[in-house]
Amino acid sequence: MKVIYNKCPDAIKKILFAPLRIFNRYKIEAKDIGAYRKYLITNETLKRKELEEMQWSKMKSLLEYAYKNVPYYKEKWDKAGVNLNDINEYSDLIKIPILKKDELREYWKDIISQQYKIEDLIIHETGGSTGIPVKFYYDRKTYIARQEALNRWVRFSGCDTKKDKMLWIGRPGFKLLKNREKWGEKGEKYYGAYNPITNRMSITTTNMTDNILQEYVKRIKWFRPDYIQGYASGIYVLAKYMVQKGISLEVKAVLTSSDSLVYDQRQIVRKAFYCEVFDRYGMGEEVATAIECSEHNGMHIDMEKCLIEVIDKDENQIFNKLGNIIGTNLENLAMPLIRYEIGDLGSMSKRICCCGKESWMLEKIEGRSSDYLVNKDGSIIESVSIAQIIPKQCIDIFEKIKEYQLYQIDIENIVIRISTLNGDRLSSYEEGEIMKKIYKYVDSSIELSFKYFKKLPRSENGKLRLVVSNVKK
Numbered sequence: 104m105k106v107i108y109n110k111c112p113d114a115i116k117k118i119l120f121a122p123l124r125i126f127n128r129y130k131i132e133a134k135d136i137g138a139y140r141k142y143l144i145t146n147e148t149l150k151r152k153e154l155e156e157m158q159w160s161k162m163k164s165l166l167e168y169a170y171k172n173v174p175y176y177k178e179k180w181d182k183a184g185v186n187l188n189d190i191n192e193y194s195d196l197i198k199i200p201i202l203k204k205d206e207l208r209e210y211w212k213d214i215i216s217q218q219y220k221i222e223d224l225i226i227h228e229t230g231g232s233t234g235i236p237v238k239f240y241y242d243r244k245t246y247i248a249r250q251e252a253l254n255r256w257v258r259f260s261g262c263d264t265k266k267d268k269m270l271w272i273g274r275p276g277f278k279l280l281k282n283r284e285k286w287g288e289k290g291e292k293y294y295g296a297y298n299p300i301t302n303r304m305s306i307t308t309t310n311m312t313d314n315i316l317q318e319y320v321k322r323i324k325w326f327r328p329d330y331i332q333g334y335a336s337g338i339y340v341l342a343k344y345m346v347q348k349g350i351s352l353e354v355k356a357v358l359t360s361s362d363s364l365v366y367d368q369r370q371i372v373r374k375a376f377y378c379e380v381f382d383r384y385g386m387g388e389e390v391a392t393a394i395e396c397s398e399h400n401g402m403h404i405d406m407e408k409c410l411i412e413v414i415d416k417d418e419n420q421i422f423n424k425l426g427n428i429i430g431t432n433l434e435n436l437a438m439p440l441i442r443y444e445i446g447d448l449g450s451m452s453k454r455i456c457c458c459g460k461e462s463w464m465l466e467k468i469e470g471r472s473s474d475y476l477v478n479k480d481g482s483i484i485e486s487v488s489i490a491q492i493i494p495k496q497c498i499d500i501f502e503k504i505k506e507y508q509l510y511q512i513d514i515e516n517i518v519i520r521i522s523t524l525n526g527d528r529l530s531s532y533e534e535g536e537i538m539k540k541i542y543k544y545v546d547s548s549i550e551l552s553f554k555y556f557k558k559l560p561r562s563e564n565g566k567l568r569l570v571v572s573n574v575k576k
C-alpha cells in the first residue's frame with residue numbers, strides 16, 4: 104500500500120486516499136487513550152515543584168519546535184527581537200509577543216506547522232456565548248488529550264464515564280447521532296436523542312420553549328441520569344423551569360461549561376438536581392483549561408496540557424489580581440497556539456487547594472457570563488445557541504462581520520449590533536437572512552433591527568459579550 108501511495112501523483116493521492124486520510128485522522132488507539140489517562144492521573148499526585156518543572160519543560164520544547172516549524176512565529180518573534188536562549192523561566196515569557204484572536208482568524212493557515220498536512224488534521228470551530236468564533240486545527244494526540252481532560256473533569260465530580268449514565272445538554276456530539284432515537288415532530292429539526300448502545304441521552308438547547316421543556320422533563324425522568332453535563336446556560340434554563348414547576352430530580356453531579364453560572368443560577372441548578380455543580384473553564388482552542396474539585400473553591404489548572412498567564416494592561420504577569428488570561432496549549436504541535444489572548448478576565452494563584460492536588464489555581468473568571476434573551480411569554484432563551492446563529496448558520500455573511508452582539512432593549516425589541524470588516528452595512532438580503540434564522544428562536548412579535556458600529560461597546564471589564572439583555576429574568 105505504501106509503495107502504491109508513494110508512486111501516485113499528488114492530485115491522485117488526494118482523491119484516492121481521502122477516505123483513508125479521514126479514517127486515519129480519527130483513528131484513536133485504545134493504548135494511546137489509556138496511556139494519556141494514566142499520565143493525567145499520575146500528575147494529580149505530583150508535588151507543586153514537579154508539576155512546574157514538567158510544565159516548563161513542555162513549554163520550552165514547544166517554543167523551540169514552533170520557531171523551527173511555524174514560519175508565522177519565526178517571523179513574528181524575530182521581528183520582536185526574541186532570542187529563545189533568553190527564555191528560561193516562566194517570568195521570561197513576557198518577552199514573547201501575544202497572539203491575538205484576530206491574527207488567528209486571519210493567518211490561521213500560516214500558524215499550521217510545516218510538519219503537518221492540513222488534510223490529516225481535525226478542524227475545530229469554537230463556540231460558546233462569549234467570544235467571536237475562530238477555527239483551528241489539531242492532531243490526534245491533542246484530540247486524546249482533550250477527551251481525557253474532559254474525563255478528568257467527570258472524575259473530579261465523583262462520577263465515572265464508563266459506569267454512570269450521562270445526560271448531555273447542548274449540541275449533540277456526532278457519537279450520539281448514531282443509533283439515536285430521535286424525538287421531534289415529523290419534518291421538524293429533532294431536539295433530543297437517546298442512544299441505547301452508549302446509554303446516553305442528549306437534549307439540544309436550540310429551542311427550549313415551555314412545551315419542549317415539559318417533554319424533556321418527562322424523558323429525563325424516564326432516563327434517570329447519574330450526572331448531567333453541558334452548556335451552563337442550557338442547564339440553567341431547564342433547572343429554572345423545573346424549580347418554577349416544583350419539579351426536582353436527584354443526580355450525583357452537574358458539570359457545566361461553555362458559559363458560566365453566576366451564584367444565583369448555580370443555586371437554582373443545585374435546587375433542581377439536589378447536587379453540587381462542577382464548573383469547568385475551557386474553550387475550543389484549549390489553551391487554558393481548569394476544573395473545579397470537590398472544594399468548589401477555584402479551579403485546578405490542567406498544567407500538563409496548558410500554561411496560563413494572567414497579565415495586566417502593561418502586559419506584566421500578575422497573581423491574585425484580575426487581568427487578561429493568556430494561554431498556551433502544550434500538546435498541539437500541529438497548530439501551536441502560544442501566548443494566545445482568549446479575551447476573558449480572570450485571576451490566578453499559587454495557593455495549594457485543600458483537596459491535596461497541587462496545581463496552580465484559577466480563582467475567578469469574568470467575561471464568561473452572558474445574558475439571556477427573554478421571549479414575550481417570559482421564557483428565557485439559552486444563550487450559546489442564539490449567540491452562534493450568525494457564525495454557524497449564516498457562514499457566508501459571517502465572513503464579512505468583525506464583531507456582533509444581540510442586544511435586547513426591552514421585551515419587544517432586540518437590536519443586532521454589527522461591525523463589518525470593511526465598514527459597510529450588510530445588504531438588506533443579508534439582514535433578512537440573519538433575521539429569518541433568529542426568528543426561529545425568538546417570538547415573531549419581537550421586533551428585530553440592525554445597528555452598525557465601528558467597534559462594538561464593551562462591558563465594564565472590557566469584554567465583548569455576544570448576548571446582552573436589559574430585561575429582568
Ligand SMILES: [Zn+2]
Pocket residue numbers: 396397398403456457458459460
Ligand atoms: Zn482542589
